[in-house]
Amino acid sequence: MNEKWWQEPVVLELDEIGKYRFIHNTREAAECLLDRWPVHDGKAYKAAIRMCGYVLNGMQPADYARQDFIAAAVEALIHVRPSH
Secondary structure: OOOOOEEEEEEEEEEEEEEEEEEEEEHHHHHHHHOOOOOOOHHHHHHHHHHHHHHHOOOOOOHHHHHHHHHHHHHHEEEEEOOO
Protein backbone atom coordinates (compact mmCIF):
# COMPACT_ATOMS: atom_id res chain seq x y z
CA MET A 1 0.00 0.00 0.00
CA ASN A 2 1.30 3.43 -0.95
CA GLU A 3 1.18 5.45 2.28
CA LYS A 4 3.71 8.21 1.47
CA TRP A 5 5.10 8.58 5.00
CA TRP A 6 6.08 12.02 6.25
CA GLN A 7 9.36 12.75 8.04
CA GLU A 8 7.40 14.30 10.91
CA PRO A 9 3.74 13.75 11.86
CA VAL A 10 1.19 16.54 12.03
CA VAL A 11 -0.46 16.72 15.46
CA LEU A 12 -4.00 18.09 15.49
CA GLU A 13 -6.41 18.91 18.28
CA LEU A 14 -9.31 17.64 16.21
CA ASP A 15 -12.15 15.96 18.08
CA GLU A 16 -12.16 17.84 21.38
CA ILE A 17 -9.98 20.15 23.45
CA GLY A 18 -6.93 18.33 24.76
CA LYS A 19 -7.44 15.29 22.49
CA TYR A 20 -4.71 15.09 19.87
CA ARG A 21 -4.56 13.03 16.70
CA PHE A 22 -1.23 12.18 15.06
CA ILE A 23 -1.24 12.06 11.26
CA HIS A 24 1.85 10.26 9.97
CA ASN A 25 1.34 9.99 6.23
CA THR A 26 -0.64 11.10 3.21
CA ARG A 27 -3.14 8.23 3.37
CA GLU A 28 -4.01 9.10 6.99
CA ALA A 29 -4.34 12.75 6.00
CA ALA A 30 -6.72 11.93 3.16
CA GLU A 31 -8.84 9.71 5.42
CA CYS A 32 -8.91 12.43 8.09
CA LEU A 33 -9.94 15.08 5.55
CA LEU A 34 -12.72 12.90 4.18
CA ASP A 35 -14.03 11.35 7.40
CA ARG A 36 -13.21 13.66 10.34
CA TRP A 37 -12.95 17.18 8.93
CA PRO A 38 -15.45 19.74 10.26
CA VAL A 39 -15.81 21.68 6.95
CA HIS A 40 -15.58 20.54 3.34
CA ASP A 41 -15.90 23.75 1.35
CA GLY A 42 -12.71 25.76 1.90
CA LYS A 43 -10.06 26.44 -0.73
CA ALA A 44 -7.28 24.94 1.40
CA TYR A 45 -9.42 21.86 2.13
CA LYS A 46 -10.00 21.26 -1.58
CA ALA A 47 -6.32 21.83 -2.35
CA ALA A 48 -5.30 19.34 0.37
CA ILE A 49 -7.68 16.67 -0.98
CA ARG A 50 -6.34 17.20 -4.50
CA MET A 51 -2.69 17.12 -3.36
CA CYS A 52 -3.22 13.93 -1.32
CA GLY A 53 -4.45 12.29 -4.52
CA TYR A 54 -1.41 13.50 -6.46
CA VAL A 55 0.97 12.23 -3.78
CA LEU A 56 -0.76 8.87 -3.44
CA ASN A 57 -0.54 8.46 -7.22
CA GLY A 58 3.19 9.24 -7.20
CA MET A 59 2.81 12.58 -8.97
CA GLN A 60 4.14 14.83 -6.15
CA PRO A 61 6.45 14.51 -3.11
CA ALA A 62 4.81 13.58 0.20
CA ASP A 63 5.84 16.88 1.82
CA TYR A 64 3.47 18.74 -0.51
CA ALA A 65 0.49 16.89 0.96
CA ARG A 66 1.73 17.59 4.49
CA GLN A 67 1.97 21.32 3.78
CA ASP A 68 -1.50 21.45 2.22
CA PHE A 69 -2.93 19.38 5.09
CA ILE A 70 -1.60 21.91 7.63
CA ALA A 71 -3.04 24.78 5.56
CA ALA A 72 -6.45 23.07 5.56
CA ALA A 73 -6.27 22.69 9.34
CA VAL A 74 -5.47 26.39 9.77
CA GLU A 75 -8.35 27.28 7.45
CA ALA A 76 -10.74 25.09 9.48
CA LEU A 77 -9.50 26.66 12.75
CA ILE A 78 -8.11 23.32 13.92
CA HIS A 79 -5.22 23.71 16.36
CA VAL A 80 -1.98 22.27 14.98
CA ARG A 81 0.57 21.54 17.69
CA PRO A 82 3.95 23.05 16.76
CA SER A 83 6.78 20.73 15.76
CA HIS A 84 9.60 20.16 18.26
